[in-house]
Amino acid sequence: MKRRLIFIITLILISGCSNSEVLNKEQPTQSINNVTYPADNPPVVGEAGNEKSIEEPIYQRLIKYYNSNSISEFEVTNYAKISKTIFCTINFKVDNKLHYGLVQAYPKDKGWVIQSINETPEIPDLAVVLQMSVGKELVEENETIKQSYRIYSGYINEKQVKEIRITTTDDRMYVIKIGDNQKQFLYASPREEVKAKFVALDQNGKIIYEQ
Numbered sequence: 001m002k003r004r005l006i007f008i009i010t011l012i013l014i015s016g017c018s019n020s021e022v023l024n025k026e027q028p029t030q031s032i033n034n035v036t037y038p039a040d041n042p043p044v045v046g047e048a049g050n051e052k053s054i055e056e057p058i059y060q061r062l063i064k065y066y067n068s069n070s071i072s073e074f075e076v077t078n079y080a081k082i083s084k085t086i087f088c089t090i091n092f093k094v095d096n097k098l099h100y101g102l103v104q105a106y107p108k109d110k111g112w113v114i115q116s117i118n119e120t121p122e123i124p125d126l127a128v129v130l131q132m133s134v135g136k137e138l139v140e141e142n143e144t145i146k147q148s149y150r151i152y153s154g155y156i157n158e159k160q161v162k163e164i165r166i167t168t169t170d171d172r173m174y175v176i177k178i179g180d181n182q183k184q185f186l187y188a189s190p191r192e193e194v195k196a197k198f199v200a201l202d203q204n205g206k207i208i209y210e211q
Helices: 051-065
Strands: 005-009 071-082 085-094 097-108 111-121 128-140 143-156 163-168 172-177 184-189 195-201 207-210
Touching: 051 071, 051 085, 051 097, 051 111, 071 143, 071 184, 085 111, 085 128, 085 143, 085 184, 097 128, 097 143, 111 128, 128 195, 143 195, 172 184
Parallel strands: 005 172
Antiparallel strands: 071 085, 085 097, 097 111, 128 143, 143 184, 163 172, 163 195, 195 207
């Protein structure tokens, strides 16, 4: 019998709520990244030693793409690191319409290089929306390093969701606890793996959504 490796993930919420997924009896859209912002050279304000300093470079990138009058209620909700690369979840409004996204960045010259911002308008009809990113290399400073990774992130519309379980094809399980009023979640795995199953449960362990 295989032994399943289970990882309990307790998220520290920074700048508000985080962690989520969407409840729907229909299959949700797996990839909803509509907008990708390429890296700038050089870009960057804020001190790389302070994770919260990444907020201003992200915000500046967003208002450059949209405009300062369109963007409101911007916040960074979760942070995760693999090597020196940082991943974070964001939400903000564009002309009063809520957007959710995932950012990838790395430190350089005491600031941040924003490699990508993948974001999309909210899909309110879905109970949980899972947004994933995968790669085999990370760019850091002036070099590219071999490092596989898979990022599990997303947002929750159904308040009953209190736990998310992600099982991989090699029989690992990541368990993400969802706090009250938490809207986004993030877990960064430094491994080459494939998601096999995704389940959202309520506080009694009842399955609300799975795919």
